[in-house]
Amino acid sequence: MKYVPWTRIDCPSVGVVYDAKKHKATAWTAIKQLRWLISIEPLGGNRHHLRLELLKAESAHMDAMRLESGAMRVIERWANELGLTTIKPKKEKQCEQTALLSPPLPSA
Numbered sequence: 599m600k601y602v603p604w605t606r607i608d609c610p611s612v613g614v615v616y617d618a619k620k621h622k623a624t625a626w627t628a629i630k631q632l633r634w635l636i637s638i639e640p641l642g643g644n645r646h647h648l649r650l651e652l653l654k655a656e657s658a659h660m661d662a663m664r665l666e667s668g669a670m671r672v673i674e675r676w677a678n679e680l681g682l683t684t685i686k687p688k689k690e691k692q693c694e695q696t697a698l699l700s701p702p703l704p705s706a
Contacts, residue, residue, distance in 0.1 A: 618666035625659035
């Protein structure tokens with residue numbers, strides 16, 4: 599199968615991936631901000647409310663990650679039907695390195 603980037607596959611799930619990436623980024627920003635707010639909040643202050651908000655933000659982040667990975671699986675299946683793949687093949691560096699390390703076989 600020939601490799602193509604997932605953005606080159608024409609299917610409806612591409613838009614879902616873009617939306618999920620956007621939601622994931624905003625949720626991650628909220629997580630970082632809430633973690634910072636919890637770290638500077640004095641003991642006995644508003645920490646309980648901030649921790650609840652942090653749980654909500656982490657849940658939203660995980661939902662966005664699940665949505666993104668599901669859409670990527672759909673895109674991969676769609677590409678496979680076209681005889682393509684969106685998974686990059688591993689490079690042959692390992693094979694080249696072992697070939698350089700092993701001595702050549704004597705010809706008979």
